[in-house]
Amino acid sequence: MKRKILIANRGEIAVRIIRAARELSIKTVAIYSTADANSLHVKLADESVCIGPHASSESYLKMTRILSAAIATGCTAIHPGYGFLSENAAFVEMVESCGLIFIGPDSKTIRQIGDKSSAKTIAKSVHVPVIEGSDGLVENLEDGLKISKKIGYPVMIKASSGGGGRGISIVYNPKEFKEAFFRTGMEAKSNFGDDALYIEKYIEEPRHIEIQVMCDHQGHCVHLYERDCSMQRRNQKMIEESPSPFISDMLRRKMGQTAVKLVKAIQYKNAGTIEFLVDKEQNYYFIEMNTRIQVEHPITEMVTGIDLVKEQIKVAYGLPLSFDQRKIRIKGHSIECRINAEDPLNQFRPTPGLIKNMIVPGGFGIRLDTHIYPLYEVPPFYDSLLAKLIVYAPTRKEAIKKMRMALEQFVIEGIKTNIEFQYLIMHHTDYIKGHYDTGFISKFLKLVEENK
Ligand code: ADP
Ligand code: ADP
Numbered sequence: 001m002k003r004k005i006l007i008a009n010r011g012e013i014a015v016r017i018i019r020a021a022r023e024l025s026i027k028t029v030a031i032y033s034t035a036d037a038n039s040l041h042v043k044l045a046d047e048s049v050c051i052g053p054h055a056s057s058e059s060y061l062k063m064t065r066i067l068s069a070a071i072a073t074g075c076t077a078i079h080p081g082y083g084f085l086s087e088n089a090a091f092v093e094m095v096e097s098c099g100l101i102f103i104g105p106d107s108k109t110i111r112q113i114g115d116k117s118s119a120k121t122i123a124k125s126v127h128v129p130v131i132e133g134s135d136g137l138v139e140n141l142e143d144g145l146k147i148s149k150k151i152g153y154p155v156m157i158k159a160s161s162g163g164g165g166r167g168i169s170i171v172y173n174p175k176e177f178k179e180a181f182f183r184t185g186m187e188a189k190s191n192f193g194d195d196a197l198y199i200e201k202y203i204e205e206p207r208h209i210e211i212q213v214m215c216d217h218q219g220h221c222v223h224l225y226e227r228d229c230s231m232q233r234r235n236q237k238m239i240e241e242s243p244s245p246f247i248s249d250m251l252r253r254k255m256g257q258t259a260v261k262l263v264k265a266i267q268y269k270n271a272g273t274i275e276f277l278v279d280k281e282q283n284y285y286f287i288e289m290n291t292r293i294q295v296e297h298p299i300t301e302m303v304t305g306i307d308l309v310k311e312q313i314k315v316a317y318g319l320p321l322s323f324d325q326r327k328i329r330i331k332g333h334s335i336e337c338r339i340n341a342e343d344p345l346n347q348f349r350p351t352p353g354l355i356k357n358m359i360v361p362g363g364f365g366i367r368l369d370t371h372i373y374p375l376y377e378v379p380p381f382y383d384s385l386l387a388k389l390i391v392y393a394p395t396r397k398e399a400i401k402k403m404r405m406a407l408e409q410f411v412i413e414g415i416k417t418n419i420e421f422q423y424l425i426m427h428h429t430d431y432i433k434g435h436y437d438t439g440f441i442s443k444f445l446k447l448v449e450e451n452k
């Protein structure tokens with residue numbers, strides 16, 4: 001089959017996919033909105049098609065236009081990246097019915113496991129530990145109150161279609177419940193077009209630890225160990241590392257086996273991530289599965305030496321995995337800092353605008369995945385992610401030192417970024433010791449505020 005891929009995304013991940021395809025000698029087609037005409041992914045792809053105005057709903061989310069672009073340019077596959085349509089079962093169904101390859105799992109699988117509440121039910125049915133909560137969706141306020149009373153406060157109200165940290169509320173007592181229930185439902189409806197909610201117990205001071213999995217069409221499934229993504233702001237990841245400084249080797253192996261058991265049970269295909277929360281006693285609980293490549297995939301690539309995006313493409317075109325479980329070994333330590341156009345001291349408000357000048361870090365063990373360049377104008381319409389700064393070193397201590405140096409040498413002029421904030425975290429004694437949970441950043445910010 002002739003291989004040519006349309007990339008249904010923008011920004012750094014579109015660039016990442018173009019590079020992987022180029023190494024495999026596969027031609028690529030970029031799509032872009034009018035706001036992205038000068039974007040790097042457009043310049044790097046072999047061909048490009050403008051698919052609409054700046055609003056995502058009129059461009060990167062416009063399924064029929066994306067499919068027309070793929071067919072008109074003779075593409076045989078679509079890579080969705082992350083965000084946008086990457087976990088949209090209706091889109092994947094359309095891709096399949098057009099006879100194109102979707103670089104990811106099939107629509108049926110996404111429908112099953114992409115929905116967070118239904119994923120929990122499936123996980124539970126194959127004896128994967130889940131957080132105590134509602135059995136499926138919560139239909140009304142009365143049921144919500146009843147379930148919360150039963151499991152005990154604090155509880156979390158979560159949108160079943162939610163993602164990117166949105167559509168999640170914490171409720172400390174029954175008095176707060178009603179307002180939070182309706183607000184979260186409305187938020188979910190406007191962000192994800194679906195107001196289905198479920199409830200689970202709030203885990204105190206958890207670590208977010210996720211397992212990368214990869215499965216081919218020949219029935220092989222492997223895991224590529226964990227990423228610790230506990231450094232979060234507003235339930236969204238900001239710094240990730242692999243391996244996790246928190247878990248024991250025994251737990252590492254157990255979580256890997258659990259992840260493989262789950263994906264085998266659903267006959268999963270391609271790359272995916274099983275997300276878990278781990279409590280202080282090292283109990284782990286499944287929270288959701290992401291049926292796509294993840295933002296933080298590079299740290300797994302650095303410690304395993306495996307190019308996940310190339311593997312995704314090969315598997316989608318029907319090739320078997322190029323490694324088995326025994327060949328996957330963790331070596332060294334990798335950290336990723338998400339460099340965002342945002343103001344940490346102003347509720348992480350986005351700070352788009354013109355990049356007047358920039359100097360990027362480099363050297364042994366430093367990787368920068370980005371789409372920005374000098375005089376690039378960061379549009380206000382999309383994600384605030386500017387770059388992923390990734391370091392790799394033999395030990396965690398050396399990786400932290402390398403990250404400090406790289407952050408010091410990273411200059412972006414013209415817009416505010418979170419580089420300095422990341423630099424501060426890299427010097428925090430608790431971070432250095434590996435003592436942190438998902439509440440670290442909000443506590444750290446309070447301290448900064450008090451000392452302002
Ligand atoms: P990761 O799990 O890969 O770290 P994030 O949660 O940071 O990903 O999300 C990556 C991007 O995808 C963000 O732009 C986020 O807003 C978007 N995203 C994630 N899930 C969804 C979803 N269900 N609907 C819409 N956008 C989503
Ligand atoms: P998303 O789809 O937005 O990624 P997740 O279900 O993965 O949503 O949760 C995102 C983050 O929210 C988690 O990494 C964690 O920090 C927090 N979180 C989610 N569920 C719970 C819970 N039950 N208890 C405590 N924190 C939670």
Ligand code: MG
Pocket residue numbers: 164275288
């Ligand atoms: Mg998640």
